[in-house]
Amino acid sequence: MRKNTVLSKEDIKRYSKYFWIFIISCVLFVTLIIVATGFGIFGELPSFRDLENPKSNLASVIFSEDKTELGTYYIQNRSNVRFKDISPNVINALMATEDVRFLDHSGIDFKRTFTIFFYNLIGKKQGASTITQQLALNLFSDEGREKSTLKRIPQKLKELIVAVKLERNYTKEEIITMYLNTVDFGNNSFGIRSAARTYFSTTPAKLDPAESAVLVGILKGTSMYSPTRNPERSLGRRNLILQKMASEDFISDETAQSLKQTPLNLKFNPSSHSEGLATYFRAVLKKDIQQTFKELSITKADGSNYDLDRDGLRIYTTINSKMQRYAEEAQQEYMRTLQNQFNQHWKGRDPFKGNENLIKQGIRRSDRYKALKEEGLSDEEIQKNFETPTKMEIFSWRGNIDTLMKPIDSIKYYKMILRNSLMSMDPKTGEVKAWVGGIDFEHFKYDQVKMGTRQVGSTAKPFTYAVGIDNGYSPCYQVNNVPYTVTGYGEPWTPRGHVAKEGYLTLRQALALSQNYITAWVMQQVGPTAVAALAKRMGITSNVPPYPSIALGSFEASVYDMTGAYSAFVNHGIWTEPTYLLRVEDKNGNVLFERKPKVVVALNPQTAYVMTYMLKGVVEQGTGARLRYRYGVTNPVGGKTGTTNDNSDGWFMAITPQLVTGIWTGCEDRAIHFRSTGLGEGANTALPIFAGFIKKVYADSSLGITKGDFEQPPGGVTITLDCNQYRQSSEGREGGSSSSENLDDRLGF
Template identity: 45%
Template sequence: MAKKTPAKNINYFEKYIRWFWILFSSGILFIILIFLLASWGVFGEMPDHTVLENPKTNLATEIISSDAKTLGKFYFNDNRTPVDYDELPQHLVDALIATEDARYHSHSGIDTRGTLRAILTLGNGGGASTISQQLAKQLFHGEGSKNTLGRITQKVKEWIIAIRLERQYTKEEIIAQYFNIYDFLNNADGIRSAARIYFGKEPSELDLKEASMLVGMFKNSSLYNPRVRPELTKNRRNVVLAQMAKYDYITEKVKDSVQQLELDLNYSPESHREGIATYFREYLRDFIKKWIEDNPKPDGTKYNLYSDGLKIYTTIDSRMQQYAEDAVQQHMPRLQAEFFHQNTPQRNPTAPFLELTVGAIDTLMKRSMKQSERWRKMKYDLKKSDDEIIASFNKPTEMTIFSWEGEIDTIMKPWDSMRYYKSFLHPGMMSMDPQTGHVKAWVGGMNYKHFQYDHVKTSKRQVGSTFKPFVYATAIDQLHYSPCDELPDTPFCIEKYKYGNPEEWCPKNSSDEYGGVRTLKNALANSVNTVTARLIDKVGPQPVIDLAEKLGVTTEIPPVPSIALGTTDLSVYEMVGAYSAFANKGVYTKPVMVMSIEDKNGAILYQFTPETRDVLSDEAAYITVKLLEGVTQYGSGVRLRTKGADEYRAEYREIITGYPYQFTNPIAGKTGTTQNQSDGWFMGMVPNLVTGVWVGAEERAAHFASITYGQGASMALPIWAIYMRSCYEDEDLNISKEDFVAPKELSINVDCSKSGELLEDNKGEIQETPDELEF
């Protein structure tokens, strides 16, 4: 007979069972209560449905070229531009899932299996955070708490938010958000910035090696920083590749092969002072700020240029912009080398200045000192006295200075660095489609990091002979002159007080050679001052000024005859806009740089409206163009047509005055050289592209001593030629090589047999002579 279990033991067992279920149920209820309290915001604010639908992240404003390339961004701290899931390559997504959340597609925000493993092993078996949880932390919590209770409550909040995110978004949308939110360091916020900064690519272009490196950085981007710890980062990348092989995303053979490869970074920092079109981007910043002031959001608040994720669609063509910058980079170091050669202390004791006394140079330098950023900061930010500031300019200081061979770390007095920078020649260049007004390239200088002053729109310098076409166009429009009409090339004076002239004005040809007659085409091609003076005397200064204003020149021009020779200071921007009307059949089209602005959701906020006006008759514009063609056929721009080389200093002949351009297509243009060779200009036109180039030093007293290098044909024309050669080689740009289109009815003769002949005293290539500006 079986022995009965004592009733007392049964009661104890039942008691234990009861207490187990009470404790178990209490634990479950406690966990539920914790989750409820957390969801109610007891442990801190929780995002509601609206916030989850539109999580607040700072998005950089993106500047987009006409060929759909990113030129740059505006941002303060977050250089973030989001991408959609379909812009991510599959191996990038696979690498993330294999490394961070292998069961991503089988859970709803919380990986129960991984969580239990983490609890049982006290975290030694690996973390249990899902991609959704990590996104929740990135979006709404940031850094973790340092105490145990805080970590627990934060983890609970992450679980709740993760579940809500899974309900709110698809799995693909969550992955895209996670890639977009992460900070990869070095201003690489989000996967798009990271791909561009570390590899110079768009995310869709990342290969397996690159994708696995970026995914490896998710563990700790500060620790796995490829620029600081490349070997450690490479090891982490190889762990990612091993995880991908483990979960059959790649084969063992592929894993072994890729693990042997180096990181192969193509570090391309995205900062406001680096990259492409830096001067244009700075102009654009001011443009958008003004637009923001006048165009508030529907709720009355203002857009934030640095965090609202605006998209600015510009007219700049990234290819043409690069060609323009490359042209400057090719020509300017060579020109600068010659300038340095001519301005050594042995050859020029007042280098880099000419015709200035020591006292005048000291005055100039002191003026520059008080205009400097260093003076402004010390005077107004640090409240230093003038004596203290002046003393600081004479104290040796560690600094990094610009050179064409690369930046130089040195110790130098700020005063000496100022004088060093006065030696540099600067470029300004703008290229525009004359029919649409679309600005295709904008180079405001040679290095924005060291020289912030823009030489396209802000800077205005004497334009020299490039102003003469306005005089000729006025004469053609009013007096119906033909390119074949002749005027005497003899000394000529405009009497005192005529046109308000304070003194009798007798401009000279710089060669002091006169005689005979010249056709208008020959006279403009060779920048003959006496002929231009005769023309402005026939039409008067005011009609020329009126024409310039209609052509978009906003600078005030004094109504005196000397303007005919280019005494006025104008910008490259004004000159290109004005010349474009000649190529556009007499119709002025205002230059445009911004086509449209969109918000982060793609809604159009601004749409460009073209501004045009008729300025000249089709016939007058065409005849002016035919005159300007003479400049490149046999005038001061003839080196565009030849492969000659002048017999100047042999070591620089090939790189400075050698010109193997050999253009054969129709080109209308005009060189310009101001008195003392302070400014060199070239304005060049083909039917669908007008480009202006200026070169000169910051101070007009710093210039070449002779016309050999100091003329527009040597200083500015080579930049135009190198740029155009690159544009023509890129057939996708469709830059015209055709003739300028003639009007259907042409009443003025342009085909005269002698219009292309040179006078007997002008043989070979014509060197432009500086314009005589004295009264």
């Protein structure tokens, strides 16, 4: 029989005493721990200054002239956004899921804490951290939430203290904005701005409720709820969040039910240094900025150097995102066709016969060779490795291809890939609008706009003709188109060439038809020193030796320099340095440096205008005529084709009143090229890309590029451009004779 036990008053008093001792001890212990945490016993707490300036890797953002993000430089792809630029849908989805009483508590939600404590006691694990606490953890812990209970307790206490500090010093809007700017959304996207761009190709301000729910859902587990890796889980999580948003009256039940029936609708745009617009330009720009910081000794307030990958700089460029896209599209569209022509042209033939050293050079320059050398392999072992088939991904115009290939065959394959580069600029301001440094940055990193130089061929001829015009020769002046030897400037020099049209040609016709003999004749009259000096004044930075052969482009130059040089013809003789960087600001908007272009008076305005007239002749009746009859570009456009020895390089320099564009095409090695000029000339390898580009530009009225003619220089033109009038004037000065024989005698033929 069970005996009833009755507690005496003394027992009750004793137990009550023990109970309160326990409670007070717990309170004192917790208080002691909190105080100890506050004094940094368990690790230093962030100061208020640290909270004001949280350490986070902010991506530096590159902006185009039309306020489009061209890309970022980053270790973590993170860029901040202001509260007013975040859609309310994001805020509502976050609060409904993570912290419904966010607007009411002071950093710690005690009601939720005790509720979660109860759930955990009965075996239902729940998180108790508020948004403010999660932000606190993000700000002072790079490693995230500790898994060990012993380590988690002091971390939790720090989290609580920092959360209270945050609530005292920041508004709710600032706290939730900081939170959304610091969280990881997976796929190398840190912060809501990067996430919106990566998953939906939009901005935070334009995110709808469903998109917002997807992104907030990722925060529960960047891998588990990733819409790209686990779309079904992501969809389920999104629908749960939509239901929570409806429960909190952020959206209606009808809206939630409707949105839950829709797919994820991703517009996945992963961030990569090898993807997106202007990849080559961004790589060149980064080196330029780093070099400028070094040259100008620009440092942060604490004396440390700026880091483009971490310091959240804002970089403003002259690139127009639409023109950039049109240029890249034009290149891709035509280079597919040209590569097919090249492949068919060499089908059944060995392009490396007699060029075996190219393969050896390619092997030694490859990353594979360098890696094998570092492993200590002998040359014989390396050669065997290159002869052994292996899995690899190779470039093609149909997309990357996974294949099994001998590494030595991949060397040959890439040697046969045609390369191309393009730059387009405003000739008056010097601002670069489009920059395509190569065909695929992932596989071919070398920039061919500014970093690379190639022989310029006949695109150099206008320099010689410009000096001739400047010395009083008329574009209507006639010269017999026969072989000519230049003497008096070192060894006698006779250029090779073909006669496109026999007999006497005007200088304008000779340039239009790219006739070497008449160009040599002009060089004889003006001398190579004057031509080389003009090329340098017009911005050619590479070596231009004062030899007669520079008339035909025996020297090398970059697309960047050549495009800048041609801009002086359009800009009334004034060379304005091609400029692509306007200014760089720190993350707070303070200007670190600005870039202003150099300006040089390179040429007489009258001469410059005459050269635009002569360059129009190239398109109207010369080597660039297919721009009109094949591609339908009939408005005033000038240009000059260029083809180097053995068809190794194809060029087209194009001028319009508002844009000057330079294009080069060729293989990595000059020894690999088209075997016929019909296919290898600049009119076939470069001009069509300009045609595709400029037609897209003209079709977009928002760009403001018109089809008008070139402006005459101030004061008009005194040089006679009408050759019939010129002939009559010349005959009149000689007594009215109209005899062509007498005219030829007078002109010195």
